[in-house]
Amino acid sequence: MKNLINTVSNIWKIEELRSRILYTLGFLLIYRFGSYVVIPGVDPNIFNSNNKSDNDLINLINIFAGGAFSRASIFALGIMPYISASIIVQLLGMALPYFQRLQREGESGRKKINQYTRYLTVVITAFQSIGYIASQIVPKLASPPTAFFWAQSVLVLVTGTIFVMWIGEKITDKGIGNGISLVIMVGIIARLPFAFMAEFSHRLSVDGGGLIMFLVEIVFLMLVIVFSILLVQGTRRIPVQFAKRIVGNKQYGGQRQYIPLKVNAAGVMPIIFAQAIMLIPITIAGYAAGGSNAIVATFSDHYGFWYNFVFALLIIAFTYFYTAITVNPNQMAEDMKRNEGFIPGVKPGKKTAEFIDNIMSRITFPGSLFLALVAILPAFAIKMNITNEFAHFFGGTSLLILVGVVLDTLQQIESYLLMRHYDGLMKTGRIKGRGTPTMAASSY
Numbered sequence: 001m002k003n004l005i006n007t008v009s010n011i012w013k014i015e016e017l018r019s020r021i022l023y024t025l026g027f028l029l030i031y032r033f034g035s036y037v038v039i040p041g042v043d044p045n046i047f048n049s050n051n052k053s054d055n056d057l058i059n060l061i062n063i064f065a066g067g068a069f070s071r072a073s074i075f076a077l078g079i080m081p082y083i084s085a086s087i088i089v090q091l092l093g094m095a096l097p098y099f100q101r102l103q104r105e106g107e108s109g110r111k112k113i114n115q116y117t118r119y120l121t122v123v124i125t126a127f128q129s130i131g132y133i134a135s136q137i138v139p140k141l142a143s144p145p146t147a148f149f150w151a152q153s154v155l156v157l158v159t160g161t162i163f164v165m166w167i168g169e170k171i172t173d174k175g176i177g178n179g180i181s182l183v184i185m186v187g188i189i190a191r192l193p194f195a196f197m198a199e200f201s202h203r204l205s206v207d208g209g210g211l212i213m214f215l216v217e218i219v220f221l222m223l224v225i226v227f228s229i230l231l232v233q234g235t236r237r238i239p240v241q242f243a244k245r246i247v248g249n250k251q252y253g254g255q256r257q258y259i260p261l262k263v264n265a266a267g268v269m270p271i272i273f274a275q276a277i278m279l280i281p282i283t284i285a286g287y288a289a290g291g292s293n294a295i296v297a298t299f300s301d302h303y304g305f306w307y308n309f310v311f312a313l314l315i316i317a318f319t320y321f322y323t324a325i326t327v328n329p330n331q332m333a334e335d336m337k338r339n340e341g342f343i344p345g346v347k348p349g350k351k352t353a354e355f356i357d358n359i360m361s362r363i364t365f366p367g368s369l370f371l372a373l374v375a376i377l378p379a380f381a382i383k384m385n386i387t388n389e390f391a392h393f394f395g396g397t398s399l400l401i402l403v404g405v406v407l408d409t410l411q412q413i414e415s416y417l418l419m420r421h422y423d424g425l426m427k428t429g430r431i432k433g434r435g436t437p438t439m440a441a442s443s444y
Contacts, residue, residue: 024175035068066187234263270318319368
């Protein structure tokens with residue numbers, strides 16, 4: 001307890017760090033306030049923030065939006081359109097030479113890519129706004145909406161998403177941590193107290209199992225969190241030797257450094273891709289078959305064996321796919337060669353790229369298996385008679401985002417402490433976030 005108090009005191013002593021933390025908290029407070037502001041012309045009494053849908057995709061969006069989706073808030077679509085636009089632009093970087101050229105142009109190229117991402121966010125949000133109004137708002141209105149209501153609501157939702165995106169970028173620039181990730185994390189955490197209290201009430205009911213079962217759940221949840229931290233932090237280090245250079249009377253290089261290759265370089269993106277693949281076709285097929293098709297019925301059971309089996313296989317496949325996008329062995333080998341670095345026992349250039357690619361393939365396999373296991377843990381939680389909403393925090397996207405964002409934020413705070421010659425947050429070693437191997441290699 002004394003060490004914790006000293007650490008908090010040290011954080012408060014650093015003026016820049018204190019300002020960044022207060023700046024971040026202020027913007028997150030604005031975001032949470034906006035999530036309760038209802039779209040003009042909509043009666044808030046017909047919406048309930050605790051409304052549940054049978055559609056898992058809608059429930060997932062509502063969790064990420066901190067309940068704003070089910071409240072018909074001006075921030076109902078949250079930051080998800082921006083994430084979708086970022087994924088599309090990232091995929092275009094693999095397919096189109098123009099975007100590949102922008103990625104190699106450094107800061108100027110990054111600004112252009114961010115500009116295209118913002119434009120695409122507006123387009124995606126506009127289309128999603130129309131679908132959201134038609135499916136979530138219009139059925140609950142007392143009278144048919146006018147053209148003015150449609151135009152006003154679409155404009156409000158698009159503006160809301162752009163404002164949330166702006167909040168995320170401002171937090172990244174002037175706050176602490178990754179702004180977009182913090183916005184998502186706050187939305188998820190906002191649902192946690194409701195889920196916790198619902199589960200507590202359920203366990204104290206007649207058929208709930210009592211307080212002992214609730215404590216067993218909490219212990220199991222702590223173990224899952226520890227497992228997720230190991231998954232996020234797991235790395236394989238590759239030694240890199242740099243050649244000696246003498247400039248004047250000074251010697252440069254000659255030291256050995258390490259490139260950390262992440263066991264889970266893809267993060268939570270494979271889960272998001274797999275969920276989209278599983279949910280959207282099933283929903284379309286369900287409408288076409290009227291819900292009578294046996295295959296549709298089987299894969300509509302999101303806690304059944306076959307759904308989770310196929311879901312896990314898709315996650316493993318997408319983990320390899322997204323790792324190939326985010327980790328470029330050829331670029332890493334080129335960076336090392338340009339900085340006169342080499343892996344001991346491996347020739348620079350093509351052989352180095354092949355060596356890194358082989359290492360990534362080997363460590364990605366267990367990483368993909370662990371990621372698939374964490375993703376399907378909510379299904380096991382449901383079998384243990386845990387309530388639906390609380391079960392989402394036993395694994396899947398929600399838990400991995402929470403763990404990853406918290407570690408990244410703590411890592412930044414620790415960096416400020418160590419720069420000012422204070423003790424870090426951990427006595428046993430430095431906190432490791434989710435920095436990508438490409439960034440690590442290019443920094444040499």
